[in-house]
Amino acid sequence: MSSSSSDEVDEYLEEMVDEVVDNFIDSVVDGQANNPKKRAYIERNQERGHNQLLTDYFNENPTYPSEMFRRRFRMNKSLFLRIVDRLSTEVPYFQQRKNAHGRFGLSALQKCTAAIRMLAYGQSGDTYDKYLRLGE
Structure with a gap:
């Protein structure tokens, strides 16, 4: 296997990992922004x-x-x-x-x-x- 082929595979894997990580971060951020937690009000008098x-x-x-x-x-x-x-x-x-x-x-x-x-x-x-x- 030549070194240029290995470099291409490394670049491809790095791009895939970056894309997966970016998608995961976006889903976490979007999920938090769209689903704010509501506080339960308790009347304590x-x-x-x-x-x-x-x-x-x-x-x-x-x-x-x-x-x-x-x-x-x-x-x-x-x-x-x-x-x-x-x-x-x-x-x-x-x-x-x-x-x-x-x-x-x-x-x-x-x-x-x-x-x-x-x-x-x-x-x-x-x-x-x-x-x-x-x-x-």
Whole structure:
């Protein structure tokens, strides 16, 4: 077999491989562009979670007494409220914002409750999802 014949075969194979790779890349890119993933909306009723938290611990006549608050949060209520106030004024994540639909998101109280209880007990955020009406 001559060297020119071998060069022709190499060129032909290289062109074939390039064409196959280009077609594969095009199909992947086209498939992603034409099939955008839709997000599932889950109504979590975050306002209800905030109101439940207020009713249970922070109203004038809370469901749970201050001793129960101290046991569950491992601090007294006034310290907890100072932490919530400071975080909500200085850290943007803990500030309540409106979403694209104009609805308010999680309150600073809900976010701080989840964060502090995660730190106190070493549990994941999913533990408090049902009670506080959090998302992922």
